[in-house]
């Protein structure tokens with residue numbers, strides 16, 4: 183049986199997807215789950231989610247009986263809209279009904295509070311980590327920079343991820359150790375296309391627009407890339423790297439931190455494609471632990487000079503804040 187590499191091991195598997203190379207027999211999945219059926223189920227759930235979100239984004243009636251009104255609740259952890267809640271229930275119900283016998287648990291940004299009480303954060307075994315709407319602030323503003331994340335984790339290690347970017351008609355899949363690819367609504371596939379830029383002075387850095395404190399701004403300035411772009415949603419930022427439009431992304435926690443559901447699926451797709459996704463000291467991320475926070479300085483890149491970017495970021499952050507926990 184094929185064993186997937188551990189999270190964080192930068193062994194750069196092949197970047198392209200070949201259907202021939204992937205069979206349901208050599209893929210390590212929960213008992214009774216077949217890879218082809220899983221991919222098919224994820225395709226229909228994802229495009230259904232795209233229909234719901236795009237309807238809300240355009241002010242038209244969402245399908246599947248979800249309410250028309252885009253109500254928005256302002257919470258300390260960020261806004262939650264009717265679109266977040268609709269896609270949350272679409273995904274949770276959909277996974278349960280498509281795979282009724284699978285022995286996995288379901289954790290999503292929207293059910294995390296209840297599940298945390300039940301101790302799901304510490305659970306071993308199979309678990310889906312879902313972000314029904316990543317980039318809610320951008321969704322509300324209407325920039326189109328929003329995504330849906332689904333990641334499958336076993337014993338705290340990533341196995342596969344799906345990142346849907348509705349406004350670009352892109353459905354990215356990544357199976358660790360197998361490869362990553364993009365599909366459109368017709369199921370037409372294309373490969374990841376990383377850029378060839380490796381000189382920091384010509385590389386393009388993407389970062390959050392709405393979570394950019396003084397330390398992150400100073401760090402970005404000190405790293406001094408060729409260009410810097412502010413993009414909403416972690417999935418959309420990683421999408422720019424997968425398309426070769428950008429080269430690396432830096433996430434820095436401050437008073438708040440991104441969570442498992444922000445990082446898990448984008449990491450799975452990027453690493454399955456051969457990219458790098460680590461803390462600046464090279465440590466891998468680990469999922470569904472304690473409070474689901476992904477604190478520290480995270481470096482996400484096309485993988486061609488990941489160690490160099492990490493070293494530079496680590497040195498600079500130590501100068502800016504010697505107490506920062508990388």
Ligand SMILES: Nc1ncnc2c1ncn2[C@@H]1O[C@H](COP(=O)(O)O)[C@@H](OP(=O)(O)O)[C@H]1O
Pocket residue numbers: 259260291313315316317318319389390391392393413414415416433434435436438439440441444
């Ligand atoms: N420093 C931080 N603190 C809290 N959340 C963060 C964060 N950086 C990123 N995120 C989360 O990551 C997602 C993308 O953020 P951004 O667009 O700023 O990069 C958002 O998720 P949600 O939209 O799912 O809440 C946001 O809440």
Ligand SMILES: [Mg+2]
Pocket residue numbers: 313315316317443444
């Ligand atoms: Mg999110």
